[in-house]
Amino acid sequence: MSETKVEIEKVVPGGWGLARDGDGVVLVPRVVSGERVTIRRFEKYRGTRRAADFVVDEASPDRVAPDCAVHPACGGCGLLDFAPARQREAKVEMILDGLARTAKLEDLSVVEPMRFAAGDEARRRRCRLTVDGAGRVGFLGAASHDVVEHETCPALTETLNAAVGRVKAALSARVALKIRLAHDDQGHVSAALEGREAQGAARDLVAAGAVHGAVVEDDGEIVARFGDPALAGEVAPGAAGGPFGSDAATFTQASRFAGRAIAEEVLRHLSLAGFGGGPVIELFAGAGHLTFPLATVSEQVLAIEGNARAALHLRDNADRAGLEDQVRTVWGHIDGETFPNKYAELIEVLPEALVLDPPRTGTSRFDILLDTLQPDIVVLVSCDIATGARDIRLALDRGYELCRVTPIDAFARTPHVEWVASLMLPYADEDEDEDATDGDPP
Ligand SMILES: C[S@@+](CC[C@H](N)C(=O)[O-])C[C@H]1O[C@@H](n2cnc3c(N)ncnc32)[C@H](O)[C@@H]1O
Structure with missing residues (x-):
């Protein structure tokens, strides 16, 4: 098996480390500029070459142990191998690269x-859960459709983690579901489920007290509503005339x-x-x-x-x-x-x-x-x-x-x-x- 040694030149949009070898550009996941890696296997993806198997030979001093037990299997957070300041530097590199190119x-x-x-202000107040036919509840895996389960997710607020826990406990039937959860400052939790067939699950979540209210969307239309799904103050918090209303089926900032x-x-x-x-x-x-x-x-x-x-x-x-x-x-x-x-x-x-x-x-x-x-x-x-x-x-x-x-x-x-x-x-x-x-x- 031939191996290729490269140095990462920069981080480009998507969070990939860009390096070059004799055959041109290769993208390497979960690395930052200056790191040296040995690539053992390449794969082609939409015209680009990616490193499918590699080891880091010279690691950045900013590498840290991820604070999440399911990283990197979970597709939620891609930069956890680096200290927060280095994560932000990598993102600025990506922005500069995009603006230049x-x-x-x-x-x-x-x-x-x-x-x-940092802290609770930066944590997510909304998330999208996937439930698979085997009854697993979690986030989709990195570049896969597998559900990755977790005890608690460090990216979410405490209120949202608690709601995810209640949702897991309340779901008994083994049916595939997509559930969006969101909460407001009052701790009110709203759910949005996709597809008419999700009505039973939505009713169960509200009846079990896992969420305060739920809507069921089908093809962009609300077809059922249970409990009180309204959220207050997630839209334009603090702006004159508020608090403004929304729910889990509506885009609001994370x-x-x-x-x-x-x-x-x-x-x-x-x-x-x-x-x-x-x-x-x-x-x-x-x-x-x-x-x-x-x-x-x-x-x-x-x-x-x-x-x-x-x-x-x-x-x-x-x-x-x-x-x-x-x-x-x-x-x-x-x-x-x-x-x-x-x-x-x-x-x-x-x-x-x-x-x-x-x-x-x-x-x-x-x-x-x-x-x-x-x-x-x-x-x-x-x-x-x-x-x-x-x-x-x-x-x-x-x-x-x-x-x-x-x-x-x-x-x-x-x-x-x-x-x-x-x-x-x-x-x-x-x-x-x-x-x-x-x-x-x-
Ligand atoms: C990034 S969100 C921003 C929403 C709002 N500015 C905020 O901060 O909450 C983008 C919004 O565009 C809407 N949207 C997406 N594509 C659209 C289109 N082609 N025409 C009109 N609205 C669209 C989405 O429904 C979503 O509410």
């Missing part, structure tokens, strides 16, 4: 230090820290870009996590969200806060291609700022959106390096300048990254003024 940025000094937190930091950064980026309080269009609004903070600085917010459940919470949240005149909420699919026709009537004036928080797949045809809306300022919240960097490039190609990028460690322990980036159109009249001092008569 995909956004083709030359000046990476626009990237600010990563914001992070940790209290991530929720707070993203909302704070969106407002800070707007302020530093000279936002003057004009109209904002917010796309991918969810239940209003950014909408209500935005309403504190903008005269008019138009918030669009594609998920029916989230859009319902968004509208109810705006109504209950008495913001129905200032915050216009719309349930609708967002795609740059169809946007100009679909939403033309809603857009009475062009927005001063466009704020977007798309899913990992990014914003389809962001270029058309920019051409249509022509915002002075764009604030992009991104949870995917490739699509985020692609959209930054599209904006740069349209004359926008990148003001700053703030990485946020929203998914501690994992290679997932989040950033807030702001772009603005350069002030046209500044150039004209400069010309005027260049010899033109006053």
